Amino acid sequence: MVARVGLIIPSSNRMVEQEMVRFFPADVVPHVTRLRMTGANRKTIGDLLPEVEAAAAALADAKCDVIVFHCTANSMSEGADGETRLLEALIRAGAPRAATTSTAIISALQALRAVSISLVTPYSHTVTEHETHFLEERGFRVPYAKGWALAGSDAYCATMPSIWFERMVAAQCDADAYFLSCANVQGIGIIDEVERQLGRPMITSNQAVIFDSLRQIGWRGEKAPPGRVFQTLA
DSSP, X not given: OXXXXXXXXXXXXXXXXXXXXXXXOTTEEEEEEEEOOSGGGOOOHHHHHHHHXXXXXXXXXXXXXXXEEOOHHHHHTTHHHXXXXXXXXXXXXXXXXXXXXXXXXXXXXXXXXXXXEEEEESSOXXXXXXXXXXXXXXXXXEEEEEEXXXXXXXXXXXXXXXXXXXXXXXXXXXXXXXXXXXXXXXXXXXXXXXXXXXXXXXXXHHHHHHXXXXXXXXXXXXXXXXXXXXXXXX
């Protein structure tokens, strides 16, 4: 039986279709819709909610089993209150199950029983600091946090996986897990090698959303996506 995952992503994102969707299991079909919500189109969550609700309703029409608001920075931007408001909008629109990127990340870290997190982002120092604070509010320690201050979506997309691999290895510290933030970077393909090199689990925004979607629908299968986190579904 086929399950369906609906993803609401920023209009500027190019990595969800290019990188992420191919890592879903064959019996789980992703459906993607876009909103203008980043860069010059950035909005408060309050202003964004009507658009989120309309997009979620369209994905509910496609009989999606889980609907995810998938943008790391936006889902963390207004803390627990903003996260709750986004989830409530998805449910109001008819999502049988709902998540945001931030709730998926927390779900993955909790599944790994991680307490301390090494954080790497393509974002500015300010946005990276905000993400650090978000994780600390959720009870995690962040002994390492590095934002690479890349110049927007084009630079996020253009950065090769090998560069992110080097940056993740350079982030080695006393951490239980390593987190590469942002849904618009090429990171899933490096997870297995980073985990081998560092001896610790690694997650990315895109991988965490796959994980939490599969967890919510109760998926069990033999061919899981990359990453130790999927072993917790067994």
